[in-house]
Amino acid sequence: MSTATSFPTLRSQIAGMAVTELADRFGTPCYVYDWSIIARRIADLQLFDGVRYAQKALSNIAILDRMRRHGVVVDAVSAGEIERALAAGFRPDTHPAGIVYTADVFDQAALDLVVQHNIPVNCGSPDMIDQLGAVAPGRNIALRINPGFGHGHSQKTNTGGPQSKHGIWHEAIDDCLVRADRHGLTVTSMHMHIGSGTDIEHLAQVCGAMEKACETVGRTVQTISAGGGLPVPYREDQAYVDIEEYFGLWNTTRNRLQDKFGHAIELEIEPGRFLVAESGYLLAEIRAVKEMGENTFYLLDAGFNDLARPILYGAYHPISIAHRGPVSGLQRDVVVGGPLCESGDIFTQEEGGFVSRRTLPVATVGDIVVLEVAGAYCFAMASNYNSKYRCPEVLLENGEAKVIRRRETASDLMGLETIPE
Numbered sequence: 001m002s003t004a005t006s007f008p009t010l011r012s013q014i015a016g017m018a019v020t021e022l023a024d025r026f027g028t029p030c031y032v033y034d035w036s037i038i039a040r041r042i043a044d045l046q047l048f049d050g051v052r053y054a055q056k057a058l059s060n061i062a063i064l065d066r067m068r069r070h071g072v073v074v075d076a077v078s079a080g081e082i083e084r085a086l087a088a089g090f091r092p093d094t095h096p097a098g099i100v101y102t103a104d105v106f107d108q109a110a111l112d113l114v115v116q117h118n119i120p121v122n123c124g125s126p127d128m129i130d131q132l133g134a135v136a137p138g139r140n141i142a143l144r145i146n147p148g149f150g151h152g153h154s155q156k157t158n159t160g161g162p163q164s165k166h167g168i169w170h171e172a173i174d175d176c177l178v179r180a181d182r183h184g185l186t187v188t189s190m191h192m193h194i195g196s197g198t199d200i201e202h203l204a205q206v207c208g209a210m211e212k213a214c215e216t217v218g219r220t221v222q223t224i225s226a227g228g229g230l231p232v233p234y235r236e237d238q239a240y241v242d243i244e245e246y247f248g249l250w251n252t253t254r255n256r257l258q259d260k261f262g263h264a265i266e267l268e269i270e271p272g273r274f275l276v277a278e279s280g281y282l283l284a285e286i287r288a289v290k291e292m293g294e295n296t297f298y299l300l301d302a303g304f305n306d307l308a309r310p311i312l313y314g315a316y317h318p319i320s321i322a323h324r325g326p327v328s329g330l331q332r333d334v335v336v337g338g339p340l341c342e343s344g345d346i347f348t349q350e351e352g353g354f355v356s357r358r359t360l361p362v363a364t365v366g367d368i369v370v371l372e373v374a375g376a377y378c379f380a381m382a383s384n385y386n387s388k389y390r391c392p393e394v395l396l397e398n399g400e401a402k403v404i405r406r407r408e409t410a411s412d413l414m415g416l417e418t419i420p421e
């Protein structure tokens, strides 16, 4: 698990299927997901009592369905995510609960669904306790605690500490217990998620903070959740976290709480990125090769409407090429960009560099560029900016390629709009 990763710059196949054939069959741009990689990541987490997938990372209902069949449960952060989970067959009354609503606020639609389907709630603000208690008293609830520190791959994905809007402040637990009591709600579950793309040092600190928070709540606690945040390798020098070691830290915390409380404590984890990032690839075609001063640009038919992580976070995605013709073996330093009408529509802008160069194989118009490690927060954050049709998603499973979302059309784009008289 902790071996360094290697990302090729030439990629002729994905899951045993030719990249150029996939591009021809489904068109470009197009996301493909290799199910076998997701299945492997699920298996890596089997030590935990519950693997609760943060579906915001990749929420296609086919992926959710396969996850369910592999024993994974989900969290939901909106009415739409609750509807997706229900459509994929998750039920709130299984053990562990198939769906948990985890957010910092309820909107009316989410609150209505939570009440209608009796979906357990993980409260990320004291007000949620009152709002839930007013319409559904007597329930068991979870508290999402902000332990006073956090960490993420970017400040924008750090969800702990006083700069973050997330969770219930660790010093406000007593107040929350009073509020819960007022509505006959019982705190049976405790949760901490300090950020996404967190490092192991910060993840390890959460264990101590959790123990303290659970002591404040007391013996009603039956489940603890380590939250999400597990990093994945996007670069050659990065590796997966050693899951056995990480589980060991949490298991010690769980055991100490069990000794203190005298009853069993279940241990959940709530990963998004870890489960799906590596499985996903965005296939795009080179539509232009431009020499401009010192830069050579490969311009693709995919842009930040399809994959926003570089423009949002300066995120690095490995890039490889599938040639249609002969491979020269030559390389060049290039800037890889998309078709959108903004200079920020560049996939190689990591390390704060707004336009960075990457050494890639020499390629030409028609060759396929593969943006790798694109399963998490990629299609999920796609948009229709520049009125681009959102691209299809394809699941590669058992040697077959299946469309799990078709390419959008003009009627998808404008179907909700009307021109008043």
Ligand code: LLP
Residues within 6 Å of the ligand: 054, 056, 057, 102, 157, 193, 195, 196, 197, 198, 227, 228, 229, 230, 270, 271, 272, 273, 274, 309, 313, 376, 377
């Ligand atoms: N649980 C909660 C309450 C969360 O808010 C999140 C992620 C997760 C679990 C899963 O975190 P993960 O295991 O995936 O790190 N768009 C950003 C990431 C935003 C993460 C939001 N919350 C990106 O592209 O890096």
